[in-house]
Amino acid sequence: MLTVGLTGGIGAGKSEVSRLLVEHGAVLIDADRIAREVVAPGTPGLAAVVEAFGEGVLTTDGSLDRPALGSLVFADPEKLAVLNAIVHPLVGARSRELESGAAEDAVVVHDVPLLTENGLAPLYDLVIVVDADPATRLDRLVRLRGMAEDDARARMAAQATREQRWKIADIVIDNDVPLDALRERVADVWDELVRRERERRTASGAAPHATAPRGDGRAGDGTE
Structure with missing residues (x-):
């Protein structure tokens, strides 16, 4: 392919x-969409984010509060690196999985x-x-x-x-x-x-x- x-x-x-x-x-593989999927409620990705940044990054329904998380990491390179270390491997793995399912041509x-x-x-x-x-x-x-x-x-x-x-x-x-x-x-x-x-x-x-x-x-x- x-x-x-x-x-x-x-x-x-x-x-x-x-x-x-x-x-x-x-065949489209959307990294932003996958990045949302891997931190959806109930996923290991969301659990890892909460462990790293605390329950303050969750909304009342248990989903990721993106503005709250963004306020923590946007101006802090070290925290951003922690977040990327959690999310990027998950996005990469899911992207490779989707690519492997595409036709060979x-x-x-x-x-x-x-x-x-x-x-x-x-x-x-x-x-x-x-x-x-x-x-x-x-x-x-x-x-x-x-x-x-x-x-x-x-x-x-x-x-x-x-x-x-x-x-x-x-x-x-x-x-x-x-x-x-x-x-x-x-x-x-x-x-x-x-x-x-x-x-x-x-x-x-x-x-x-x-x-x-x-x-x-x-x-x-x-x-x-």
Whole structure:
């Protein structure tokens, strides 16, 4: 299979690109979704988080209070490292499990927000970066997500720079464009992924699979 790392800064529109790739036939493994699953009520992951940070990180119904946990770890690198040491191995194990269940000729897209920051590019056959101008991203976060401007700027500043993402990118998808243009760009990228998967299978002696049909491109508003 062809494994793809998909990343982009907050507000760049990575989630929209992942949805479009799924419509074309990609198998999506969403790291954020898995990170929520592995600390759901009753999981060993949540038990480990509570052991490390106390029951103050739980809501009244016993689920993880993400804002409370975030307030503990966001400004404390040591506490953040403790949290990452709990969650990251669980996310990695679940991601590998899902990948192993995909067809051998699949294009598997790993949606990983902090791929650049955590140095994960070597784990994938190629990396796609969804890119947008910082001003565009800020506008989306404030206008569409309702974030306070100071909070949005802080979230953006805490992530990798645009230039750092470009350095690890094999393919860049510009999302400073209308949605129709984004759909066309993603369709072209999908054709490129299918071509690369065929080449890999041909080189390994396996029969290449047929090009998956393009979806109709219906999706949301182009924001992450």
